[in-house]
Every structure is written in C-alpha cells, then in structure tokens.
Amino acid sequence: MQYNLPAPHYKLYPKKQLTVIKAPFSGGQGKSGVEFGPEKLLEFGLLDDIKSLGWEYTISDPLADLDTVAMKSNSDDTYKNCKRPQMVSECCKRIYNAMEDAYKNESLPITIGGDHSIGMSTISAFINKHPNGGIVWVDAHADINTPSTTESGNLHGCPVAFAMGLDKENWPPHFKWLDSLKNYVKPSQITYIGLRDVDQGEKKILKDLGITAFSMYHVDKFGINEVVRMAMEAVNPTGENPIHLSYDVDGIDPLYVVATGTPVRGGLTLREGLFIVEEIANSGNLASLDIVEVNPLLATKDIHVVDTVNTGLSIARCALGDTIL
Ligand SMILES: NC(=[NH2+])NCCC[C@H](N)C(=O)O
Numbered sequence: 568m569q570y571n572l573p574a575p576h577y578k579l580y581p582k583k584q585l586t587v588i589k590a591p592f593s594g595g596q597g598k599s600g601v602e603f604g605p606e607k608l609l610e611f612g613l614l615d616d617i618k619s620l621g622w623e624y625t626i627s628d629p630l631a632d633l634d635t636v637a638m639k640s641n642s643d644d645t646y647k648n649c650k651r652p653q654m655v656s657e658c659c660k661r662i663y664n665a666m667e668d669a670y671k672n673e674s675l676p677i678t679i680g681g682d683h684s685i686g687m688s689t690i691s692a693f694i695n696k697h698p699n700g701g702i703v704w705v706d707a708h709a710d711i712n713t714p715s716t717t718e719s720g721n722l723h724g725c726p727v728a729f730a731m732g733l734d735k736e737n738w739p740p741h742f743k744w745l746d747s748l749k750n751y752v753k754p755s756q757i758t759y760i761g762l763r764d765v766d767q768g769e770k771k772i773l774k775d776l777g778i779t780a781f782s783m784y785h786v787d788k789f790g791i792n793e794v795v796r797m798a799m800e801a802v803n804p805t806g807e808n809p810i811h812l813s814y815d816v817d818g819i820d821p822l823y824v825v826a827t828g829t830p831v832r833g834g835l836t837l838r839e840g841l842f843i844v845e846e847i848a849n850s851g852n853l854a855s856l857d858i859v860e861v862n863p864l865l866a867t868k869d870i871h872v873v874d875t876v877n878t879g880l881s882i883a884r885c886a887l888g889d890t891i892l
C-alpha cells in the first residue's frame with residue numbers, strides 16, 4: 568500500500584527544458600577551488616542525471632572568455648571595504664543575462680557555482696521575470712551583509728542585500744547595472760532555511776525588515792516538514808507563484824558536505840536538506856535553482872569531495888523530479 572502524496576511537477580516548464588548555467592567563479596570570497604565546482608558536478612554525472620529524469624538541456628557558459636585568475640589577482644579591485652567588486656560585478660552581470668535568456672526560452676535555469684555572490688544576479692533575474700515570485704534561500708548564512716556591515720569584505724556574504732537594493736549609497740560604482748533594474752527583491756519575497764551563523768549587522772537587517780527566517784533552532788523545534796510549509800506560505804501565500812531556490816550546500820551539515828569554504832556545524836541532515844527540494848518540486852512552482860559553494864579543493868580526503876559533489880547532484884535530482892519510490 569502506498570499513500571497518495573503530491574508528486575513533482577513543473578507548471579512553468581511543460582516541455583521539460585532546462586539550461587545549465589556554469590558559474591566557475593570564486594571572486595566573492597578568498598579561497599581558491601570553488602571555481603572548480605561546476606566542472607566537478609559535470610564530471611560526476613549531472614548531465615546524465617538530467618537526461619535520465621526526462622529533461623532536455625542546453626549549457627550556457629557566460630564566463631568562458633574571462634581570465635578569472637588574472638581578475639582575481641588584481642589588487643586594485645577593491646572599493647572601501649568590498650573585495651573585488653569589479654570582478655564580481657562583471658561576472659554577475661553575465662550570469663544575469665544568461666538567466667534572462669534561459670527564461671526567455673522557457674528553459675529552467677540551473678546555475679552551478681562557484682561562490683554565492685552570483686545569487687545577486689540569479690534572484691534579481693528571477694524577480695524581474697516573476698515580480699510576484701518567492702525565493703527560498705537555504706544556507707548556514709544569511710548573505711545579507713551590506714557594504715557597510717560586511718566584516719569580511721567578501722561579496723559572497725552580500726548578494727541578498729544587493730538584490731534588495733539595501734545601502735545603495737555605499738555600493739561600489741560597478742554595480743550600476745543592478746541599480747538600473749526594474750525590481751528589487753522585497754523583504755516579503757525571501758525566506759531562509761538552515762541559518763546558524765548570522766553576523767550582528769545581518770541580524771539587525773533581518774529584524775528591521777521583518778524577513779521570515781528559519782534557523783536550525785526552528786528546524787529542531789518544528790521539524791523540517793512544518794518549516795518548509797511555513798517558508799512556502801511566507802513567500803508564496805497563494806501557492807500559485809513561481810519559486811526560486813538558491814541552495815548553498817553549506818546549509819547541510821559538514822558531516823555530509825566537507826568540501827565547502829565556510830562550513831558551520833549543527834546543520835541540516837542530508838535528508839532534511841533534500842526534503843526542502845522535494846517539497847518545492849512537489850509544489851509545481853519551481854522557476855529556477857542555484858547550487859553553490861561546492862569547493863573540491865577544500866578536502867583532505869577524496870571521499871569528502873565525493874560526498875560533497877554527490878550532495879550537489881542529489882539537490883539537482885530532487886529538484887528535477889527524482890523520488891525515492
Ligand atoms: N555564501 C557564503 N558561504 N557566505 C558566507 C558569509 C560569511 C560571513 N557572514 C561574511 O559575510 O563574510
């Protein structure tokens with residue numbers, strides 16, 4: 568006997584077409600290796616997984632002609648506290664355009680990183696395509712520092728603030744293109760799951776703006792099923808609006824995801840992490856997906872790379888309709 572449960576479906580993509588956007592990018596933080604994330608996900612079989620779930624794919628490689636190594640070593644590329652704004656801006660603009668093209672072709676964009684600074688483009692592109700959409704951001708971190716609050720100066724800790732237009736007076740001038748977009752993400756349009764390392768300045772922003780956020784405490788208190796239900800209700804009260812899922816693999820506990828730049832203990836179990844994705848697939852509203860912060864160089868043992876990359880692949884498969892039964 569099997570219970571009749573909701574199943575994955577895709578209201579926005581009846582033709583089951585998707586675009587893999589490669590974002591081999593590490594300029595939003597200091598460690599090297601996260602630029603090899605996309606390559607590893609592909610090497611471990613992302614495209615076969617996609618095909619076997621009945622999707623057709625195209626690949627978009629918007630950074631292909633950039634010398635990101637040279638860009639990263641350019642020591643002039645700082646603005647006030649922010650590290651590498653020119654590089655981050657140039658790469659993010661290209662990823663924004665790649666997202667826009669995918670949406671235009673009715674092809675589900677899956678952006679594979681690379682560090683999470685690219686989230687500023689993916690959630691901006693999403694909200695400009697779907698002004699009533701909702702964003703679910705799975706992460707140990709809130710990534711909502713502004714140029715004024717960031718302590719590290721790493722822009723992968725700031726993408727949400729940029730996409731919301733916060734602290735514009737202090738933006739590096741390179742981010743003009745983002746400023747000229749029609750829509751910013753509104754506080755009611757984003758929710759977090761998995762938080763456990765939030766900076767003081769970020770806590771104040773979350774509180775002041777009234778952003779719905781579910782930390783690991785909430786997951787323990789209510790259970791993942793209820794947290795996902797509340798999160799979906801917060802950003803998509805009618806249940807009809809498109810959803811963007813921005814998935815930082817460090818949302819999942821470092822027991823499963825070792826090879827990532829800013830691991831924090833006490834995270835989601837692998838199953839909790841995948842359940843979030845399954846529920847979004849079951850809603851029928853998935854519009855786009857990011858999988859970021861896989862850093863294959865940050866592992867002392869091969870098995871750690873295997874675990875981390877396979878976690879990334881599992882996220883992709885759950886999003887695309889894989890089910891256990
Ligand atoms: N995408 C990430 N892994 N972000 C980590 C951010 C850590 C810290 N809050 C910072 O702003 O530097």
Ligand SMILES: [Mn+2]
Pocket residue numbers: 706707708815817818829
């Ligand atoms: Mn994170």
Ligand SMILES: [Mn+2]
Pocket residue numbers: 683706708710723815
């Ligand atoms: Mn993140």
